[in-house]
Amino acid sequence: MTAEDLAPLLAAVARGDRGALRAVYERQSVRLFGVANAILRDRDAAADALQDAFLKVSQRAAQFDASRGAAEAWLAAIVRHAALDIARARGREIPTDDPALGDQAVEPEALERVAASAEGRRLRDCLAALEAKHRDGILLAFVHGLSHAQVAAKLELPLGTAKAWIRRGLLRLRECLA
Incomplete structure (x- = not known):
């Protein structure tokens, strides 16, 4: 399917054509599921995001304007926003496997505030200074x-090696931030 084929389908969806919505879903759902899954890293949540997104597509297809961008990008943006809404709603867990650090939930807004702050810039600088294996x-x-x-x-990598790299990286990161 070419990019030009999606615009007429979206126009048909805007007119209430369920067959056109089905055609858009059949042609784009695998790619769009990948977008949602990349954000959420949870297949069930990604499926929910895809469902929410296609509901929005069915309601907002008339808002698509081919002169402003490609249909694929418009669809991806809707899926991305649906996935981010789900991520915000459930909060963000950071599993560590390290009982000394503990698992904690961090709200997305808190992450955005840290990233924009001076501490966030220091953290990015310290991460950039780490060896690639530790940073990754x-x-x-x-x-x-x-x-x-x-x-x-x-x-x-073997599990022990991965744990050691993360632990050493955290120690170096702590030294850099101190």
Whole structure:
């Protein structure tokens, strides 16, 4: 399907054509599910986001304007917003597998405030100064919310190595921030 094929389908959806909505779903749902899953990292939540997004598409198809951008981008933006709404609603858990650190929920607004602050800039600078292996482990664990086992699988490392890299990275990060 070409990009030009989606615009007429969205116009038909705006006129209430359920077959056109089904066609858009059949052609774009796999890609859009990937967008939602990349944000939420939870297949069930991604499916919910996709459902919410297509409900919005059915209600707002008349707002699509091909002169302002591609239909694929418009659809992706709707899915992205639906996924972010779900992420905000459920809060953000940061699993650590380290009982000394404990698991804690962090609200997205708190993360945005930290990122915009001077501390956020210091944190970014300190992360940039870390070795790539330590930085990648920390980001996967604490930004993307992966467990140590998931980090190990993603980086194709033994679990103990992944845990050691994350731990050493955290110690170096603590020294840099002190």
